[in-house]
Amino acid sequence: MNITENLKDYEQVRGLAIQSLFEIIEQSSEGTVIVDRDANIVWMNERYAKRFGLKSADEAIGQPCEQVISNSLLRQVVRNDQPILLDIQDTPKGPLVVMRLPIHNNAGTVIGAIGFALFDELRNLSPLIERYLSMQAELASTRSLLRSRQSKYNFAHFIGTSAASLDVKRRARRSASAESPVLLLGETGTGKELLAQAIHGASKRAHKAFVSINSAAVPHDLLEAEFFGTAPGAFTGADRKGRPGKFQIAQGGTLFLDEIGDMPLPLQSKLLRVLQEKEFEPVGSNEMLHSDVRVIAATSMDLEAAIKRGEFRADLYYRLNVLPIQVPPLRERLEDIPALSEAILEELHSQHELDREALVLLAQHAWPGNIRELRNVLERAALLSDDLVLNAAEIRAAIGTFSPVARNEVKTVEGETFAAARARFDRELIAATLEACEGNVVEAARRLGLGRSTLYKKMVALGIA
Structure with missing residues (x-):
């Protein structure tokens, strides 16, 4: 053919x-x-x-x-x-x-x-339509979950123009452009989670989830499952389908580990592995999962002291302490109280204002509960006041137990000139900071807000070895 x-x-x-x-x-x-x-x-x-x-x-x-x-x-x-x-x-x-x-x-x-x-x-066409509708529902659910896990705060929400506040925001903005772990240090109520969300929102991971977990709020025997999830039927009472952990939920985004100092030692070693190897195993599984998560940790605990007590792993501390940010307590930035008070009252949808004496009184309290306590005081005073202008008496009643700010008495030497007194103050301040930093000039310069070369020059001029 x-x-x-x-x-x-x-x-x-x-x-x-x-x-x-x-x-x-x-x-x-x-x-x-x-x-x-x-x-x-x-x-x-x-x-x-x-x-x-x-x-x-x-x-x-x-x-x-x-x-x-x-x-x-x-x-x-x-x-x-x-x-x-x-x-x-x-x-x-x-x-x-x-x-x-x-x-x-x-x-x-x-x-x-x-x-x-x-x-x-x-x-x-019902099988096809049902499958399409199911996929649409799953997509809508995923989008809704992602929206609920978006960061709520940005750097504008960290209110304050004091030197301490501006330094914190500067360091936090710088950390947003990096992928390294961030360690937020500070007392309870200073705004560490707010800063963590702001860092996430300014990072390239902002379109992904921001997931937080408080190590102190979860029973120790459930923490591993909370972090790494569970395989189907991993233990009695476990979900038959398995349950994703926070690392899986935060995949591609940011995981905020609050009160990291309360994490039990066995879990610390597993967290260290995730940070170093970028992989983990769900509870009851032999499958190794890849982790693409940026970690921001926070604590009100002195981790260096916890290391000496054997309660915190030194290697995990060094892995987390790449970008440390010390969040100052409210008593160290009292000049921010007027702006903070105005923002809090606005957030509470209150029409109240503070008179001058009330603001003066607010600046005299040590605020052991920091911004969280300030919000509580203002909310209570606004609810109990019959007037739109809150006075000092109403604020004093709302504070309850008053803790006056410790004022350092000015040490004077008879016949000492202003220049000599200033030199003595500089010498004592620099020497005390160096001692606190165990002689680390770079760290001392950072705490003092000086350049390293400037600090060296002052040390030479003041005769500090």
């Missing part, structure tokens, strides 16, 4: 296949219509004609397709030479699932279009 005969056989088989396919679809479909290059109907089967109220298909021949099928898109198919494979076609007797295809001659030129009405009852 030569090539010419092969081609004839191919064309014959192809033609029969096309004819057979047309007959199968035409017989099994709810209707078929064919239009020419001007979108005029040249053929329509009887079932389709009756659906549109025609007595016979002959009545449709020669008419524009839109005159018979009011919202037909066959003209668009002819014009654009592009099929519309699945669509919903509204008809007087209910919707149809339709397919529209262009028709070409042997030269490849569009000479018309054909439309098949595949289903007249959409329930035939």
Whole structure:
């Protein structure tokens, strides 16, 4: 058999296949219509004609397709030479699932279009529709969960223009552009979680989840499952499907570990592995999961003292303490109280204001509970006051146990000049800071807010070895 005969056989088989396919679809479909290059109907089967109220298909021949099928898109198919494979076609007797295809001659030129009405009852597509709706529901749920785990705060929410506040915000902004762990140090109520959310919100991970877990708030025997999740049926009472841990939920985002100092030692070693190897095993599983999470830890505990007591791993401390940020207590930034008070009252949707004596009193309290205590005092005073301007007496009553700020008495030497007194103060301050930093000049310069070279010059001038 030569090539010419092969081609004839191919064309014959192809033609029969096309004819057979047309007959199968035409017989099994709810209707078929064919239009020419001007979108005029040249053929329509009887079932389709009756659906549109025609007595016979002959009545449709020669008419524009839109005159018979009011919202037909066959003209668009002819014009654009592009099929519309699945669509919903509204008809007087209910919707149809339709397919529209262009028709070409042997030269490849569009000479018309054909439309098949595949289903007249959409329930035939119910498995596909159900799967689509299920996927849509899962997607909506995931988006909702992600929205609920977006950071709520940015750096503007860390209120204050004192030197201490500005230094904290400067260091926090710098850490946002890095991927290294951040360690937030400070007393309870100073705003460590707010800063953690602000760092996340300013980082390249901001579009992913911010997940927090408080090591002190979860029973120790459940902490590992909270962190790393559980495999299906890992232990009695465990979820049959398994349960994702915080590291899995925070994947691609930020995990905030609050009160890291209260984490039990066995879990500390597992956390260290995640930080170093970027992988972990869920409880009850042998499968190793990859972790892409930025960790921000916070504590009100003296971790160096905890290390000496054997309560905190030194290697984990060094791994977390890459970017340390010391969040100052409110008593060390009392000049921020007016702005903080205004912001808190606004957040409480209160119309109250503070008079001058009230602000003076607020600056005299040591605030052991820090900003959280300040908010509590202002909320209580606003609720109990009959006036819109809060006075000192109302603030004093709201504070309860008053803790006056410790004021260092100025040490004076008889006959000492101002210059000599200033030099003595500088000498004592620098010497005390160096002692606190165990002779580390770089750390002492950071705490004093000086450049390293500036501190060296002052040490030489003041005779500090």
